[in-house]
Amino acid sequence: MEQAFATNGNGGHEEVEIVQAVWDLDAAGDALDLVATVGDEVVGHVLGSWGSLSQTAVIGVAPLAVSPAHQHVGVGSGLMERLVATADAAGLPMLVLLGDPGYYQRFGFEPSGPYRIWYRPAGEHSPNFQVRRLRSFRSDLAGEYVYSWELPAATP
Numbered sequence: 001m002e003q004a005f006a007t008n009g010n011g012g013h014e015e016v017e018i019v020q021a022v023w024d025l026d027a028a029g030d031a032l033d034l035v036a037t038v039g040d041e042v043v044g045h046v047l048g049s050w051g052s053l054s055q056t057a058v059i060g061v062a063p064l065a066v067s068p069a070h071q072h073v074g075v076g077s078g079l080m081e082r083l084v085a086t087a088d089a090a091g092l093p094m095l096v097l098l099g100d101p102g103y104y105q106r107f108g109f110e111p112s113g114p115y116r117i118w119y120r121p122a123g124e125h126s127p128n129f130q131v132r133r134l135r136s137f138r139s140d141l142a143g144e145y146v147y148s149w150e151l152p153a154a155t156p
Contacts, residue, residue: 015063018149022049022062027148029059031086036066036075043070046079048087048095052151053117054143059087061097062147080107088134095132096145098122108132116142 022028032048047062061083066076084107087095096112097104098119109130112118119129129145 015065018062018147019045019047021149022047025148027051029087029092030090032059032083034079034082034086036070036079038070043067044075044079046076046083048083049148051096051145051147053096053141053145056141058141058145059092059095060145060147061095061099064099077106080104084108084132084134088136091136092134093136093138093141094134096130097132098129101127101130104130104132112145115139117145118143119145 027049029048029050034046035042036044044064044066046064048059049062050057051060052058064076064080066079084095095109096117096119097109098121099109101109101111109132111125111127112129112131113125113127115131115133117129117131118124119126122129
């Protein structure tokens, strides 16, 4: 899937490392590690990972990847729609992600700033850090979001 992220001098390694870190931490949300296949070939992947929003567990969307040969035919949209529907059916309050607003707004994502939610590396009012409110949304959930792979390791 690295080639799905290999754009503008980016080799895609960082995104693959994020997915691997989530798997290593066993931080994927139930039924939120989704793949799209054509025959036996994996052509797309999206991952919802537990992170922390001011000490409350909230799912952050890890990279959405679609192999270049299968882009622009609805694979990514199908994965995102399924992820949102699964999270909503599970009673989760929201999803968060760092990404292009022009792409993710079609799935109901909106800037997180008005909800007093931010991701430090992006900046407090970055339009790229977004929230997707679900039916169980709670307006009291606010503060800094930290992805699972960035959380301090638990000590014995």
